[in-house]
Amino acid sequence: MDVIAWSRIQFAMTAAYHWLFVPLTLGLALVMAVMETIYVIKKDDFWKKTAQYWMKLFAINFAVGIATGIILEFEFGTNWSNYSWFVGDMFGAPLAIEGILAFFMEATFFAVMFFGWDRVSKRFHLVSTWLTGIGATISAFWILVANGWMQNPVGTTFNPETVRSEMASAQAFWEVVSNPVAISKFFHAITSGWVTGGVFVVGISCWYLLKKRQRKFARASILIGSIVGIVGSFAVMLSGDASGVHAAEFQPMKLAAAEGLQDGGRRASFTIVPGIKIPGMLSILATHNINGYVPGINDILNGYTDNEGNEIPSVAEKMAMGREALIALSIYRSTDDPSEKAEARYALEENVQYMGYGHLEKPEDVIPPVGVVFWAFRFMIGLGMLLLLELLVIGWLAWKDKLAGKRWLMIAAIVCIPLVYICGQAGWIVAEVGRQPWTIQGLLPVNVAISSLSAGAVKTTFFVFLAIFTLFLVIEIRILIGAIKKGPETPKE
Amino acid sequence: MKTFRQSVSAVWHFYRDSFRNMTWGRPLVWLILLKVFILFAILRVFFFKPAMAGLSDEERSRIVGERIAGRQPEAGEPVPGPETYLP
Structure with missing residues (x-):
């Protein structure tokens, strides 16, 4: 494997590891905030102990997850030094806001939430608990603004003097923040965290029921966990629908790969698994219109007319325009002749949106690994539906207090804990592998974004990380299991 | 002023007493400190030196510009049109 492959694998591993902790932080934050709210309203110490228990697991997850980003x-x-320089001006603002918010909001209110029981007023403590979760959510928003820009680079202008994508005005900043891809990604990621939190709480609570321990606590936790998870699941579907429409609009190749769609058209079918299709469904999902046109991989390669009547150039044509942009950039940066510079700048601005295509060797380079994206998409949707079913059934039975004796269902709930993580990781594989070969859609492919390093150097750090991450993960799981075995401090039944 | 000092003092005592009285949270704090040490004192120092550390912004622009543009054209070299690249 070359340096690009090792760098990508290393980044994927780090991001996947980081995403083990983030969704549970987001989901548990909501679960415990809801529980503490019930405590403050009902003034029932049972809910305080229940919230405290989940707060303890939240703290363990938080401690191991902290700084992995x-x-x-x-x-x-x-x-990725070329990429970092290219995006530095644009990423600076969102990531600075994220850092400040993450540090001040989470650190301040987490401390009050964690240490402040019986030392600050009930209401202030409750506000701190909510603000800890809101802080984590806002923090995620800014990260996803940066990620959303990479998928759909709006609001910035390429400056050939600095070789950076820059935000020229407050209006540009607003365009970046309100990028539809970032907004749908934000809601999709946050609400998937709620599902993770819900499934985690339900699964752990079912373990107590299986062990015939803490039944009141377990039932109450299942009810709150399943409500949070069910609400999250439906919100994930809505935001996923928006993500599909945005992929069709801004990253049609990602959608075509996720569907394994070689040749598109109107009334395009949605493939459940190879051989089983729902006619017209893909057109509905991608365009909200059964007659909507969805391009396939070959259409994108050869050029097509989109639903607004725009002629989308073939990849070969984009490559030609991209190479014109690169040559213009080269001339602009090397000449001192003002008229030649002006001419080069004009040529660059005319073609800059396809600049990244100038680096491709052949049109087929724009096709991501179809099999990986196709199956990751099916795992994500299939597991998401399964988890929703699990939450609905167990939530309903807990509501009716009919869970007792449903041993297989409780075991299934425990099995769902790793499944919700696989589901989340599959979602990120669709999003990130699906946009290959781009680090920044249309502007910067991965082979240009990378630093001049040897594959051996990246390989070394990959295995160093792997060892450290595995060690910390084992420590976290051990501490978590210890805390779960010890159980909550609610009265034992 | 007194109120400000009292507030700062209250916050300081809140954190100090909280850390002193920690029970099961104490290993977590050590875990965080260990991790931060590994990240910043080992990985950052020995394995993750920024590739363009110590360079000025102009030098960074030049390096990335050369990488992105790919090559410097010869003086007077014609700019090829799209037909050059179309299959």
């Missing part, structure tokens, strides 16, 4: 920033500077 910083490693991604290390990798930007070392492995």
Whole structure:
């Protein structure tokens, strides 16, 4: 494997590891905030103990997950230095806001939430608990603004002097923040965290029921966990629908790969699994119109007319325009003749949206690994539906207090804990592998984004990380299991 | 001023007493400190030196510009049109 492959695998591993902790932080934050709210309203100590227990698991997850995102920033500077320079001006604002908010909101209110029981007023403590979760959510928003821009780079202008994508005005900043891809990604990621939190709480609570321990606590937790998870699941579907429409609009190749769609058309079918299709469904999902046109991989390669009547150039034509942009950039940066510079700048601005295509060797380079994206998409949807079913059934039975004796269902709920993580990781594979070969859609392919490093150097750090991550994960799981075995401090039944 | 000092003092005592009285949370704090040490004192220093550390912005622009543009054209070299690249 070359340096690009090792750098990508290392980044994927780090991001996947980081995403083990983030969704549970987001989901448990909501679960415990709801529980503490019930405590404050009902003034019932049972709910306080229940909230405290989930807060303990939240704290363990938080402690092991903290700073795992910083490693991604290390990798930007070392492995992806061209990319880092290219996006530095644009990423600066969102990531600075994220850092400040993450540090001040989470650190301040987490401390009050964690240490402040019986030391600050009930209401202030409750506000702190909510603000801890809101802080984590806002923090995620800014990260997803940055990620959303990479999928759909709006609001910025390429500056050939600095070789950066820059935000020229407050209006540009607003365009970046309100990027529809970022908004749908934000809601999709956050609400998938609610599902993770819900499934986690339901699964752990079912373990107590299986062990015939803490039945009141377990039933109450299942009710709250399943409500949070069910609400999250429906919100994930809505935001996923928006993501599909945005993929069709801004990243049609990703959608075509996720569907394994070679040749598109109107009334395009949605493939459940190879051989089983729902006619017209893909057109509905991608365009909200059964007669909507969905391009396939070959249509994108050869050019097509979109639903607004725009002629989309073939990839070969985009490559030609991209190479014109690169040559214009080269001339602009090397000449001192003002008229030649002006001419080069004009040529660059005319073609800059396809600049990244100038680096491709052949049109087929724009096709991501179809099999990986296709199956990751099916795992994500299939597992998502299964988890919703699990939450509905167990939530309903807990509501009716008919869970007792349903041993297989409780075991299934425990099995669902790893499944919800696989579901979330599959979603990110669709999003990130599906946009290959781009780091920034249409502007910067991965082979240009990378630093001049040897594959051996990246390989070494990959295995160093792998060892450290595995160690910390084992420590976390051990501490978590210890806390779960010990159980909550609610009265035993 | 007094109120400000009292507030700062209250916050300081809140954190100090909280950390002193920690029970099951204490290993977590050590875990965080260990991790931060590994991240910043080992990985950052020995394995993750920024590739363009110590360079000025102009030098960074030049390096990335050369990488992105791919090559410097010869003086007077004609700019090829799209037909050059179309299959």
